[in-house]
């Protein structure tokens with residue numbers, strides 16, 4: 001029950017003189033929703049990049065399903081069951097919406113070196129892609145190039161690409177970034193559906209405090225590259241340090 | 257579009273390729289058409305390779321060879337998004353290897369052709385693979401500069417190699433009679449045409465396959481392709497290896513046609529021309545390299561000479577590079593997708609205008 005699926009041990013990342021992530025340790029329980037919050041520049045995205053392998057840490061280790069993966073390359077981590085979405089939309093702009101999702105399914109298969117059959121003829125991959133597009137509400141846009149989608153649609157596609165291969169751990173980096181606020185509940189509902197369907201573990205980076213309070217089991221607060229506090233949503237909202245350093249700033253209505 | 261789904265398969269294939277088939281039919285009858293119009297036999301005049309038909313066959317054989325080279329370049333540049341400035345290396349080296357096997361061994365023209373062809377294609381594929389292996393981790397311009405350096409190194413070295421007569425190169429006369437372009441130019445024309453069609457079909461198949469889709473994904477966004485689980489280096493190696501092999505084949509056709517092997521085939525021209533032709537025709541499209549190659553090469557043949565209009569002589573030949581440069585700049589600035597890309601974009605926009613408005617919002 002309390003099994004750790006993903007663990008960071010003393011992770012540190014330095015960009016020249018700047019320490020973006022400073023000695024952060026964290027355990028994510030299997031099946032939980034674990035949110036990481038913190039002001040802009042706190043190091044949340046960098047921390048994600050360390051967990052998923054985009055960056056190699058300056059120091060420290062990453063463990064996934066009991067195995068050390070610090071040196072495992074980015075592309076192989078996807079095959080271990082780790083999926084991530086990006087804060088800045090990161091799609092295949094000139095391919096169709098369907099192809100974007102289909103590629104994510106195909107990546108987990110053994111057909112990648114089939115030269116002489118049409119990709120579409122492997123219908124179970126196309127079917128799975130359409131299934132996730134339906135889930136995020138993009139099925140009717142399947143045949144259009146991804147770059148014709150408006151921003152909100154691209155955020156949904158970002159999520160679809162993440163969901164398509166059915167990873168065990170979903171790392172979501174500000175999935176609602178830049179979305180109109182009335183669209184946010186819809187996206188969160190989708191995330192909730194996914195969570196309830198399978199035994200998914202979700203690591204969620206959010207800037208918006210209100211979003212995480214309802215759906216998180218555990219919240220970790222980062223500031224200036226350091227881990228500031230960790231606890232249940234109730235504990236975090238009661239925490240004095242968090243209040244002074246972070247919440248005050250975030251609840252400031254002049255922001256956003 | 258919906259209605260075509262119910263047609264039998266061959267009808268669908270026929271319908272979606274009818275433009276290509278029309279062009280192919282035209283190219284098949286073209287030598288005879290020219291012969292019929294001008295009265296010069298497509299087999300030559302007076303037992304010699306002379307006359308309009310034979311002349312135009314040569315022009316088109318050159319177009320076919322360059323088209324294969326350009327299609328192979330488009331595979332890495334247009335479909336995989338890897339910029340290489342060293343493509344001439346494969347073109348030139350393919351010709352050199354075939355030439356060496358034919359001229360310097362006792363295998364005879366037929367066996368020599370087969371063995372030289374296989375060895376040349378294999379070596380160029382391997383070279384592409386190795387170059388990719390050591391340098392494809394570099395991205396963008398760094399990879400391009402690396403390939404340029406390697407290609408120029410071969411160009412300079414082979415241009416001084418005594419065994420192949422340094423910058424003079426060597427004649428290639430130990431070739432099968434059937435491929436002798438002096439006596440059997442029409443045969444050579446059809447051979448080159450068949451190879452263009454095969455290359456085209458091969459690349460189109462590849463791009464529509466699961467492997468090809470990954471290449472497109474790498475072009476579109478390599479980081480994301482890695483994040484969803486693709487070892488992109490492997491796929492880029494596949495592309496550059498195949499492209500190197502095809503370019504080697506084109507280089508072999510080139511030396512057999514000209515019956516001469518020389519270091520100019522390793523020069524920058526055979527890197528820059530495919531690049532220009534791909535960009536003008538349409539990067540990352542199937543028809544683009546064909547249209548770009550035919551357009552550039554044929555217009556050079558037609559316009560690159562003196563024109564006498566009334567009493568003034570206009571020598572476009574002197575200014576051909578200038579004109580080409582201006583055309584290129586205009587294309588890059590105004591139609592960055594090239595001829596085919598611009599057309600496809602226009603069609604896509606018409607389709608997008610009819611797109612449903614839901615699903616996206618904002």
Ligand SMILES: Nc1ncnc2c1ncn2[C@@H]1O[C@H](COP(=O)(O)OP(=O)(O)O)[C@@H](O)[C@H]1O
Pocket residue numbers: 015018019020038039040041042043044045046047
């Ligand atoms: N690739 C990079 N090179 C240099 N500095 C970086 C890089 N990525 C992030 N940073 C810096 O690291 C700090 C943390 O950034 P980031 O992880 O994006 O924060 P967050 O996601 O919490 O807003 C910032 O000061 C940022 O400028």
Ligand SMILES: [Mg+2]
Pocket residue numbers: 044045046087
């Ligand atoms: Mg961030």
